[in-house]
Amino acid sequence: MISGNEPLTLYELNALVRGAINERLSSCYWVVGELSEVRETAAGHCYIELVQRDEATREMTAKARGTIWSRIYSLLRPYFLEQTGQPFGVGLKVLLQVTVDFHELYGYALDVRDIEPAYTIGDIARQRQLIINRLQQEGVINLNKELEFPALPQRVAVISSATAAGYDDFCHQLQNNPYGFHFYTRLFSSPMQGARTEQGIIEALNRIAENMDFWDIVVIIRGGGATSDLSCFDTYDLANNCAQFPLPIITGIGHHRDDTLLDIVAHTRAKTPTAAAELLIHSMAAQAARLDNMANGLVALSRELLSDSHRRLQAMVQRLPVATALLLQQHKHRLDILQQQAAAASPQRILALGYTLTTCNGRIVRSASDVEPGCVLTTRTIDGEITSVINEIKR
């Protein structure tokens, strides 16, 4: 025990600390930290815990409790959501303006006066970029985009929350398409906001994968407001699963800010569930138009072919009489020549010249050796026949 001095009560000691802090740390400070706890009270105050982690090991290296009084929190909370697109919550890195408080009973705490959302936005963007870089390095970021879009996206696996208005909009749009196309849809239910979204969507994808051959396409949709929390669509695991999914994925998660990572890796991004349905209907309409074109083209081609053949036939018919006359004339000419040749070679003409034709037993006698003495010869002249018997033959 220190001589001469009465010991301090704990309260007295804490009061000394408080005094020292108030004296030495009286101004406002901007401090950076990660929210490890956020608890809102019924009275509208918010108690937080702010931590600092080692970059490499993620071990905590500093920690402080803090309070945001309702007067400030009621303004700060909607402002932060509007600026960052995310609710003020655990896991976010924040830049806070604080004063340092010390209370004899509650100890060291920060009194939060203001927040700079730009810091959080920057941090989120940095995290997103890191994930994008990783997906690129792993060569998966464009895998889903490289899948061929089905000719008929008719069998549609829908991932959405059963209670979401977006799902009803989507189904209504498909079912009431003006062309009368038929679609087959099935809901694979998943939370579409909050911490369970990532796991929910991945599980839904796994269930779709069980009947992979049946589905043409996957559609991930939800009805959304402008300032709803989209951070659940910005995680590595979700982006990686979607990028590598073997069916094309269309997103329609209804938001106005930049694309989420889910939108970036999906095959096609539609703005809203209704727009996603329109996309499918348009693909079908394009096919219907293509079929009509083919049907018309076939008719035109066939007509052309038929009229071509008809034209050729008609030309032939016209040419036929001329060709026939020509052919007949040619034949007549040849006949005339033959007739003249035949006339020139006629035996009558030769007999008339005074030559005779001698036969023996019906055979023409061409040589003296054809006959013997005693044979009967028949000699034909122009005007009759002479019969004689051979007396002598000189050879």
Place this chain on the structure above:
Amino acid sequence: MKDIKTYSEAIARLESIMSQINGGNVDIDTLSDCLREAQELINFCRDKLFKVDEYVKKILESIEAIDNE
């Protein structure tokens, strides 16, 4: 038409018929066969677009049944 099972196959066959007729490889004797086949293919494709496929419906129902177990 005999081996055609999917829409994509049907479209591919239709295009080949078109190009045959276009290329002058079809004469008047085979034209009507080509046209008959093309018409069948077009009807097949239109049915896919506009008609309810009972077979697909049945599979969908069986998938739901398995999921609901």
